Amino acid sequence: MENNKRIYMDYAATTYTKPEVLEEMIPYFTQEFGNPSSIYSLSRGTKKAIDLARERVAKVINCEPAEVFFTGGGSEADNWALKGIAFANKHRGNHIITTKIEHHAILHACEFLERNGFEVTYLPVDEEGKISIEDLKNAITDKTILVSIMYANNEIGTIQPIKEIGEICREKRIFFHTDAVQAVGHEKIDVKDMKIDLLSMAAHKFYGPKGVGVLYIRKGIRIDNLVHGGGQERGRRAGTENIAGIVGLGKAIELANENLEKEHERLSKLRDKLINGLLQVPYTRLNGPTGKDRLAGNVNVCFRFIEGESILLLLDAKGICASSGSACTSGSLNPSHVLLAIGLPHEIAHGSLRLTLGDRTTEEDVDYVLEVVPSVVQRLREMSPLWDDFLKKGDK
Known part of the structure; x- marks a missing residue:
């Protein structure tokens, strides 16, 4: 019998586009379609819309509008930050520092730079x-x-001491970039106070459209272009602007900021209820911190003796959309690099489940998940030779 219920708990992978955001975008597909680089009045309207979006972003992260550059998403912003800074400043040095738990947009960009004469230090985590x-x-x-x-980890929700890092970098005259894709729209960010030089974001993580993002670049920073061509984005990022997407990003970040504190509090309570309930399942561990050092909507646990992919399939049959890690690696059979970095052995890391909450998540949704998950885990364990071996050893 088909299950018609659908509980979406994968907001870290992507969010829906809010109706108010879509409504503001629609005219820029159909009526206000002028190329912003042209000089007639139809184009002046689209240029004005882009300027407004730039102002909205600047207001939320406390920077100047001229420091906001629109990109094709978070991965492009990350690549631009790393490659642009590295190649523009190689006369000063060739060493970059990052962490072992970054998004692959950062890690793979670093691997590229290593093949091109740069040295990268990958910091461990606790x-x-x-x-x-x-x-x-x-x-x-x-x-x-x-x-x-990164500001906050996409898999286990860990928030790093960004202000402290920024102060160290500023004192040492080293550029500081943070991948804030998971944090923008959910955490209060002040690039001036936190001494952030470059920051990446993506609209689809805060109820905006997919395929559009931002790289904040502090004024005066020397950075090479990633995309070459025309003179768009003040000569920094070529390509005719995604006007509707940019408009949507501006509206979405404004809406998210208006409701940020209230939603943060609501989601934190639901998150903690979900964590406490899941930990009642025997041989389950929480991945990542508790309290204020964790993203409000992030839950990540490991169930011993089972595979995360199997959990996802059975949860999907019950109408629950979840993840076993990052959306970008969910097709991989390898365990999460983040879970390995925090010290989990392969066999435990394979049994991970990530549930991320958002503005449509209700207490009833959490209750339903807590009703379904224990039976799913039990069913999979009963089919698992690892569980059978464990019971035979009498380690219950």
């Missing part, structure tokens, strides 16, 4: 996914030009 400030200080050399550390 069992909660936090870096050590001492490790960061010790990793800095006279050739270090860039530190790139």
Whole structure:
């Protein structure tokens, strides 16, 4: 019998586009379609819309509109930050510092830079996914030009000590980039106060459209272009602007900021209820920190003796949309690099489940998940030779 219920708990992978956002975007597909680079009045309207979106972003992260550059998404923003800074400043040094738990947009960009003469230090993290400030200080050399550390982890929700990192980098005259894709629209961010030089975001993580993002670049920073061509984005990022997407991003970030504190509190309560309920399942562990150092909507647990992919299939049959890690790696059979970095062995890391909450998540949704998950886990364990071996050893 088909299950018509649908509980969406994968907001870290993507969000829906809010109706108010879509409504503001629609005219820029059909009526206000002029190319912003042209000089007639139809184009002046689209240029004005882009300027308004730039102002909305700047207001939320406390920067100047001229420091906001629109991109094709978070991955492009990450690549631009790393490659642009590295190649523009290689006369100063060739050393970059990042972490072992970054998104693959950062890790793969770093691998590319290593193949092109740069050295990269990958900082370890503790069992909660936090870096050590001492490790960061010790990793800095006279050739270090860039530190790139994510604001909040997409898998286990860990929030890093961003302001402290920013202060160290500013004092050492090293550029500081943060991948804030998971944090923008959900955490209060002030790039000036936190001494952030470059910041990446993506609209589809805060109820905006897919395929559009932002790289904030502090004024005066020397950075090479990633995309070459025309003179759009003040000569920094070529290509005719995605006007509707940019308009949507601007509206979405404004809406998210208006309701940020209230929604943060609501989701934190639901998150903690979900975590406490899941931990009642025997041989379950929470991945990542608790409390204020964790994203409000993030839950990540490991169930011993079973595979995460199997959990997802059975949950889907019950109408629950979840993940076993990052959306970008969900097709991989390898365990999460984040879970391995926090010290989990392969056999436990394979049994991970990530549930991420959003603005349509209700207490009833959480109750339903807590009703379904224990029976799914039990069913899979009964089919697992690992569970059978464990019981035979009498380690119950």
